[in-house]
Amino acid sequence: MTNIWEPIRIGRMNLPHRFAMAPLTRSRAQADGTPGELAAEYYGQRASLGLLISEGTQPSADGQGYPNTPGIYTDDHVRGWQRVTSAVHARGGHLFIQLMHAGRMGHPDNTAHGRAPVAPSAIAPGEKMFTLGGLKDAPVPRPLATEEVPATIADYRHAAARSIEAGADGVEIHGANGYLIQQFFSPNANTRTDSYGGSIENRARFGLEVVAAVVDEVGADRTGIRLSPGSRLGGIAEGEGHEAFYLHLVKELARFDLAYLHVAHGGNEELLRRIRELWPKALLVNRVNRPLEAATADVEAGLADVAPVGRWALSNPDFIERFRRGAALNPPDPQTFYGSGAAGYTDYPHLEASAASA
Structure with missing residues (x-):
């Protein structure tokens, strides 16, 4: 049985334990996508988690979905992320920047250019989108022409290169949670008739070509990918045949x-077991609403090599120390999850401060 405190090597990183920080959207970047003034402090506070996977970061202007999310494709973005990576490294942690193209999960009001979101097909997600002007219907996206697809893949390549330039230890390709890559995967979001739609092989093609481009640019040992088989976020409905699709995809990946595969697990235990059998490298498994007492179960059972934590990391900068001691955790405040400055971002108390106030 693997113990959660056993060290592990992933890619080029030697990690001190089997926890990691899951990606968490915080919507606190500057209007141009440069990480906000407090981002370095926020990530630096959480460096003891070992591997930190950043919030979703758009690889291009068209990749932005939500307001005030960071980018990693301009010089200003790189300088902003350099402050973050320096803070994390100074405290002994590692940072992978998650490359997230939101695809149809966006709104013109959230971008500087005001264009319609792009997607595999002209199919709206049927969901509301948060904008600075309130909740609005996510519009029908503009479908990417076949000849445009290589440029979108090149955006991922460019963003990966800029991530390494910014000092990141690697990048996580976001192929999950209803965003662009999973939109290509899903038959209800992808009705294309070209080489990127229809069959399992064709629907997997875009994601695999993104991976190939990123690996060619920064190396397999600095590349991870996140998948969420069966997820219905963003209006996705992959259907009963999604198990066969993901088994094909994992074999190809x-x-x-790659350094790792990160599965946002939706509850299909047989599929997770099959993925574990097929995947030869580090497997990260993030279960939705996992109780604290089960935090180590997948690692101990051999179903996962690493257990990423999300909201617990958000509200507990010293999660590792608290968990090691069996100390109480700070409860997260949903009212401050997105875009409210230091409150609920960098002001959650550490264990020593909590004890002193008590």
């Missing part, structure tokens, strides 16, 4: 020798 295994050829790249």
Whole structure:
């Protein structure tokens, strides 16, 4: 049985334990996508988690979905992320920047250019989108022409290169949670008739070409990918055949020798077991609403190599120390999850401060 405190090597990183920080959207970047003034403090506070996976970061202007999310494609973005990576490294942690193209999960009001979101097909997600002007219907996206697809893949390549330039230890390709890559995966979001739609092989093609481009640019040992089989976020409905799709996809991804696969697990235990059997490298498993007492279960059972934590990390900058001691955790405040400055971002108390106030 693997113990949660056993060290592990992932890619080029030697990690001190089997926890990690899951990606968490915080919507506190500057209007141009540069990480906000408090971002370095926020991530630096959480460096003891070992591997920190950043909030979703758009690889291009068209990749932005929500207001005030960070980018990683301009010089200003790189300088902003350099402050973050320096703060994390100074405290012994590692940072992978998550490359997230939101695809149809966006709104013109959230971008500087005001264009319609792009997606595999002209199919709206049927969901509301948060904007600075309040909740609005996510519009029908503009479908990417076949000849535009290589440029979108090149955006991921460019963003990966800029991430390494910013000092990141690697990048996580976001292929989950209803965003662009999963939109290509899903038959209800992808009705294309070209080589990127229809069959399992065609629907997997865009994601695999993104992975190939990123690996070619920064190396397999600095590349991870996140998947969420069966997820219905963003209006996605992958259907009863999604198990066969993901088994094919994981087999193809295994050829790249990536640093890790990160599964946002939706509850299909047999599929997770099959993925574990097929995947030869580090497997991260993030279960939705997992109780604290089960935080180590997947690692101990051999179903996962690493257990990423989300909201617990958000509200507990010293989660590792608290968990090690069995100390109480700060409860997260949902009212401050997004875009409210230091409150609920960098002001959650550490264990020593909590004890002193008590």
